[in-house]
Amino acid sequence: xxxxxxxxxxxETIDMEDKEIKGDVVFRELEEWDSLALLSxxxxxxxxxxxxxxxxxxxxxxxLNDIMTYINDxx
Amino acid sequence: xxxLTFDNIGxxxxxACVPENTIINRRYTDYFxxxxxDAIVDKTGIEERRFxxxxxxxxxxxxxxxxxxxxxxxxxxxQVKFLIFVSQTADYKMPASSVILQHRLGLGQDCMAFDMNxxxxxxxxxxxxxxxxxxxxxxxxxxxxxxVGETRSRVYSARDRKTAxxxxxxxxxxxxxxxxxxxxxxxxxxxxxxxxxxxxINTGGSRNPSTVDSLTMxxxxxxxxxxxxxxxxxxxxxxxxxxISNIPNSVKSFLNRIELAAQDVSFFxxxxxxxxxxxxxxxxxxxxxxxxxxxxxxxGNTSSVSIPLVISTEMLNNTxxxxxxxxxxxxxxxxxxxxxxxxxxxxxxxxxxx
Numbered sequence: 001x002x003x004x005x006x007x008x009x010x011x012e013t014i015d016m017e018d019k020e021i022k023g024d025v026v027f028r029e030l031e032e033w034d035s036l037a038l039l040s041x042x043x044x045x046x047x048x049x050x051x052x053x054x055x056x057x058x059x060x061x062x063x064l065n066d067i068m069t070y071i072n073d074x075x
Numbered sequence: 076x077x078x079l080t081f082d083n084i085g086x087x088x089x090x091a092c093v094p095e096n097t098i099i100n101r102r103y104t105d106y107f108x109x110x111x112x113d114a115i116v117d118k119t120g121i122e123e124r125r126f127x128x129x130x131x132x133x134x135x136x137x138x139x140x141x142x143x144x145x146x147x148x149x150x151x152x153x154q155v156k157f158l159i160f161v162s163q164t165a166d167y168k169m170p171a172s173s174v175i176l177q178h179r180l181g182l183g184q185d186c187m188a189f190d191m192n193x194x195x196x197x198x199x200x201x202x203x204x205x206x207x208x209x210x211x212x213x214x215x216x217x218x219x220x221x222x223v224g225e226t227r228s229r230v231y232s233a234r235d236r237k238t239a240x241x242x243x244x245x246x247x248x249x250x251x252x253x254x255x256x257x258x259x260x261x262x263x264x265x266x267x268x269x270x271x272x273x274x275x276i277n278t279g280g281s282r283n284p285s286t287v288d289s290l291t292m293x294x295x296x297x298x299x300x301x302x303x304x305x306x307x308x309x310x311x312x313x314x315x316x317x318x319i320s321n322i323p324n325s326v327k328s329f330l331n332r333i334e335l336a337a338q339d340v341s342f343f344x345x346x347x348x349x350x351x352x353x354x355x356x357x358x359x360x361x362x363x364x365x366x367x368x369x370x371x372x373x374x375g376n377t378s379s380v381s382i383p384l385v386i387s388t389e390m391l392n393n394t395x396x397x398x399x400x401x402x403x404x405x406x407x408x409x410x411x412x413x414x415x416x417x418x419x420x421x422x423x424x425x426x427x428x429x
Contacts, residue, residue, distance in 0.1 A: 035237070035298075036118045036351070039315045043355045052320050055312045 001049075006068055013037075013044045023065040041067075051075065078263050078332065084206045085257025085417065087218075088148055088250040090424040091387035092140035093374065094125040098228075098243075106234045115240045120350025124243030124375035126228040131429075133164045133224030134172045136246025138179055139429045141222060144248045145180070147424060150218075152181055155250075157208045157219035158188040161197040161379050163407070164226045165190055176222060194274070195346045195406025196264075197379030198223050198247075199414045202402075203262040205251045212253075219251040225378045230276065231309075232302035238309055241349060243375035247383040258398075260416035261333045265325065267409050273313050274407040278304040314406075318352055322405050323359040329413040330401075340366065340415075341397050342390075346404045347371040347381040378406070391423045 003023060011017050014037040016030070027033055027041075038058070046052050049071050053061075061067050100116045100123065101109070116122055127136065137160065145152065158180075160173035171190040182188075187208070193200050198221075205219040224246035231238040278289035289304040302308060330337055343362050345353055350371060357367050368389040377384055382402050390397060397418040405411035 035311060036114075038312060039351065042312075042315065043319065043351070046319055046355070047358060052316065054320075055316055 001068060001072055003068060007064060009044055009048060010041065010064060013040045021064070023068065024063050026062050027064060027067075028062070045071065049075065079203050079207070079261070081206045081210055081260045083255050083257055084210050084251065084253055084260065086202075086249045086421045087252045087254065088144050088150075088422045088424065089247065089383060089387060090140045090144035090249075090427065091245060091247045091380075091384050092136045092143070092427040092429055093245045093384075094127040094131065094136070095428045096126050096128055098124045098126050100124070100240050103240060106239070107236060111236070112240070115236070118349075118351055119240060120371055121240060121375040122372045124228070125245065127226045127244045131226075132166050133162045133226045133244070133246060134160065134166050134176055136226075136244065136429070137222035137224040137248055138176060138246075139427060140246050141176075141180055141220060141248035143424060143427050144250060148250075148422070150250065153183055154214075154216050154218050155182050155220050156186055156212060156214070156217045157205060158182060158186055159191055159201050159205055159219070159221050160188075161191045161193060161201040161221070161223040162225055163192055163194050163197075163378065164224070164230065165192075173222070180220075182220075193408070193410055194378045195348070195381065196404040196408065196410040196412045198382045199262065199402050199404040199412035200264060200410070201379075202249070202251075202414060203264060203412070206260065206262075209251050209253060215253055217253070221249040221251060223247045223249075223379050223383060225380050227307075227376070227378050230307040232300075232306040234301040235306065235308070236298065236300050237311055238307065241376045243377050245374060245377040245380040245384050247380050247387065249383060254420070256420045258417045260414065261329075262412065262414045263325075263329045263332070264412040265410070270313075270317060270409040272310070273317065273409060274307070274309045276305065276307045315352055317409055318348070318405055319355055319359070322356055322403065322411065325411060326360060326401070326403055326413060329415070333415055335399060335415065337361070339399055340401045341395070341399045342401070343367050344382050344385050344400060344402050345369075346406060347374070347376055347385060348406070349376065379404075386418065386421075387423055387426060390418060390421075391425065
């Protein structure tokens, strides 16, 4: 998967386009992260990658790299 | 899915009633800041809702809607043989509010009346049940009154950010009758009780009777949201996951079963949950803007009333073809249902504010 594209989509989804983040960022520690951000990201991943990450599975993911690995492993 | 098909049964008249009292969400700041309110409104798309005045119940909202429907259309009450009241905010634990409404509306004693305790799937469930009754009625002139009412404003805690800005009150009355002009209609109805804990009021029923604690003890979550056990709660993430995992596929298999292509659907009317969830469904099902109707911004989530309330406000004076209107209700239970019907012959009354 295109890492850069995923990061851009992620930033767009939670309204932080003007900040720079890398794949190893712990997304839960971002200022913009809240329960609505979580739902937006789940929806974005469903739209873009046709995968629905269940709440329980998402709890075990900590960085953007973790999310990308999950998507790759479960496509 | 439980599949039902009907011929020549339909909604002849539809009338909605909403409380006059309007809550402007961006100024709903007793417990949350303006910034927080703005952020919630931006994400959920719900700008305004209606809250019933103190002393006004769901049954009152549907009573006013039904009275207007009956009076404006000179309905012969002796022909109304069935009354179903769909609500999870009924007047009493017993007797059923539907029976009280039979009396208030002046219907005959030979009228079957009962309550149906369902939420967001309630209108489609109630409609399919009413269609079944009217179809089986002894008399060809028999009619059914489907009344759907909710005062969800009182169910959730105003200090629980997760639910405080979502819900509104409303009532709708529909008259269902036989008629060739209505053509075919289809329903499919589903349940998954494993998910009972996604949207729930824990106490006040038989399983966990009310106690002094349940009524007064405050439960605070990790984000500072406060409610009691007598308040409703909703696990937003799990509900969202449920909806996006199940509803698009449910709609697609329903359309498959009835052999209708998505592009031949005239209008899609979804339960009005929140802009975020509904937009996702719209995208996933590739619904073009002109076929998607909504009034979420003005009335919020009115649970079982949301689907007929959208029909009322968005189809009134709308001359576009409605012969293949798809209804999709999903929510508390979890329970979900789809319907495909012709609404061209349905007379919609002007919205009543009371």
